[in-house]
Amino acid sequence: MTVAQRYRWLWKPALFAAALAPAALMLGAALGLTQASLGVDPVRTIIHRCGMTALQLLWLTLAVTPLRQLTGNNDLQRLRRMLGLFAAFYASLHFMAWAWLDQGLDLRAIGNDIAKRPYITIGLLALLLMAPLAITSTNGWMRRLGLRWQWLHRLVYPVALLAVWHFWWQVKKDYREPLAYAAMLSLLLGWRILRRRNRTRATSPSGSATVPEKT
Secondary structure, eight states, X not given: OOHHHHIIIIIHHHHHHHHHHHHHHHHHHHTTOSSOOOOSOHHHHHHHHHHHHHHHHHHHHHHHHHHHHHHOOXXXXXXXXXXXXXXXXXXXXXXXXXXXXXXXXXXXXXXXHHHHOHHHHHHHHHHHHHHHHHHTOSHHHHHHHXXXXXXXXXXXXXXXXXXXXXXXXXXXXXXXXXXXXXXXXXXXXXXXXXXXXXXXXHHSSSGGGGSOOOO
């Protein structure tokens, strides 16, 4: 089995099943098909779990490039698209669970909540920015957009910043968890900034000082 076949028939199905598992477990618990519990406030639990799963998958999406660069395994890129699509999927579930289960699809109540609670506004903006990324994730869109595709998909960085901001603002007392996610995002973005700076130095026509030191 070639590397491409292994990723297509082994790693991608395994990732698909793992990413779909949280939704399946929540659905099973909601329907009483499993022993899992949604707690005393099932609606709040579903909203929270969908949001946290979206955040975790988004962070994993951002982690693919540093892992590829550190390990030299370029085939990891094959998993990034699915991770990103599942992040958008759970972000959409997060919003729909709030709009449907919490707000009863009452447009006036939804609008009032968005206007009164800035963290919801921030979260909605992140979701809206994710939409074009999910829509244009296909090979066809990559070919049609060319270099513009890369610029468009850099929206993932403001999406990540808005997502962690959304999480931070809704926490009232214990900030340890959003702080941990903010720290992880700082590392993921800091790695990219450092790599870009090193590439710029390496290609700059200024002699030996352009080559970054090995550590």
